[in-house]
Amino acid sequence: MPEHIFIIHPSEIIRNGLKEACKDFTDLNITVLQDGNETLNELALTQNIRALIIDATLPMCKEILNQTDTAHSFKIIGIYYPADWPNRTGEFDMEVNTSMSIDKIQELIGDLLDNQPRAGKIESIGHQLSDREQEVLKLLVLGHSHKEIGSSLNISIHTVISHRKNITLKLGIKSVSGLAVYAIISGFIETDNINPESLI
Amino acid sequence: MNMKIFIAEDELSWIIQQNYLLLPIINRFGLSLGFGDKKVNKICDEKGISSDFFLAIINTYHNPDYFPEEALLSVSPLMIIDYLQNTHAYYLEYSVPRIESLLNKLLEDCSDHCTELNMIESFYKKYNEEFLIHIRNEDEKIFPYVRDLHQYAENNHNNQVKYGKYSIRQFEKEHTNVDEKLNDLKNLLLKYLKPAYNQNLCNEFLFALFQFEQDLKDHARIEDKILVPKVLELEKKINNA
Numbered sequence: 001m002p003e004h005i006f007i008i009h010p011s012e013i014i015r016n017g018l019k020e021a022c023k024d025f026t027d028l029n030i031t032v033l034q035d036g037n038e039t040l041n042e043l044a045l046t047q048n049i050r051a052l053i054i055d056a057t058l059p060m061c062k063e064i065l066n067q068t069d070t071a072h073s074f075k076i077i078g079i080y081y082p083a084d085w086p087n088r089t090g091e092f093d094m095e096v097n098t099s100m101s102i103d104k105i106q107e108l109i110g111d112l113l114d115n116q117p118r119a120g121k122i123e124s125i126g127h128q129l130s131d132r133e134q135e136v137l138k139l140l141v142l143g144h145s146h147k148e149i150g151s152s153l154n155i156s157i158h159t160v161i162s163h164r165k166n167i168t169l170k171l172g173i174k175s176v177s178g179l180a181v182y183a184i185i186s187g188f189i190e191t192d193n194i195n196p197e198s199l200i
Numbered sequence: 201m202n203m204k205i206f207i208a209e210d211e212l213s214w215i216i217q218q219n220y221l222l223l224p225i226i227n228r229f230g231l232s233l234g235f236g237d238k239k240v241n242k243i244c245d246e247k248g249i250s251s252d253f254f255l256a257i258i259n260t261y262h263n264p265d266y267f268p269e270e271a272l273l274s275v276s277p278l279m280i281i282d283y284l285q286n287t288h289a290y291y292l293e294y295s296v297p298r299i300e301s302l303l304n305k306l307l308e309d310c311s312d313h314c315t316e317l318n319m320i321e322s323f324y325k326k327y328n329e330e331f332l333i334h335i336r337n338e339d340e341k342i343f344p345y346v347r348d349l350h351q352y353a354e355n356n357h358n359n360q361v362k363y364g365k366y367s368i369r370q371f372e373k374e375h376t377n378v379d380e381k382l383n384d385l386k387n388l389l390l391k392y393l394k395p396a397y398n399q400n401l402c403n404e405f406l407f408a409l410f411q412f413e414q415d416l417k418d419h420a421r422i423e424d425k426i427l428v429p430k431v432l433e434l435e436k437k438i439n440n441a
Contacts, residue, residue: 171387171391172383172384172387172391173384173387174380174384175381175384177381178323178387181322182392184315184319185315185392185394191315196315196319197318200319200322200323
């Protein structure tokens, strides 16, 4: 089964630059992706990940790090801009920054992958809903529109829709009535004062 | 599972031994048990069925990677509609009542803490309501429309008097919502039902849902990929008449 390197960065120049740099020292499949739900989905469906090279400032990066335990068998490499360059954070298996020379980046990533015996899989991208997603879920199944949810939580409609997509991706449930069943049986909705069946 | 493509020279009893889930599919062609050693071409001749159409349907169902679009596109739309309508009758007379009876068994078996199952039942009822509306719409509106269209095309008539500007295109997207809910139902059971219920009954219920889903996917594939393009062709022919 082929092994994969994923490069995830909002900047096309950086994505493709890193791809070219990696091509010089590896024959693995290299996929470049922007951040977004489709990316999370593709990662969750890929069995043999050897390395994930990702913009360290992306929200999804934090999520992946949270969901991936320290024993993961693939490497996660954080990309920083020089202004954000940290002292070693310990969150990643390695950090690189965009002002490094290609040779330096190739050397660092090449060495890291040489020392890595096997590829693995992201086991559990988001089986748990974040606090914000739980709030959106509750309002959604109580019958509020995206606009109302946005006003109530002080976030844009776009963000509400993005949370909604993530909720579906994590739970495997798409319809509002299906989400209502999930919310009730998981105890997110108090059913003392409402007839739960009216939500379905 | 053996992914062989069945051919006209295969014995029907042998085909069923390879995949017994094809039994309800062949029933839709008016074929019942007691095939003897008869081959597909002989049985189809006797029943006046196109063996090409019969094979295209059972192979499509048997092998998810097989979809003989070209072979199916040459079949008369009336033959496709007969098959689809028999499939609907099978859903209404067998699949849906079976799923309901398995769900009822589960509910009867549950003595207390049945909240989850009650929620699942409410969700199923909602799904079934939408499913029945969808089936009824096809049986009462879409299929008669296609039959009329076929007749107009044969006689070079224009259909605008009866149907105005209606087109089969409006029907294309309707499957999605219904499929979505069935998938949600399966995931609710698989991922979130607490293990407090009779496992064997839960399994039977899930088996029935999986089988139903596979049948529906195939059914939708034939409607969307074969029936709709054929009808669009007819509409074009009539509008140009």
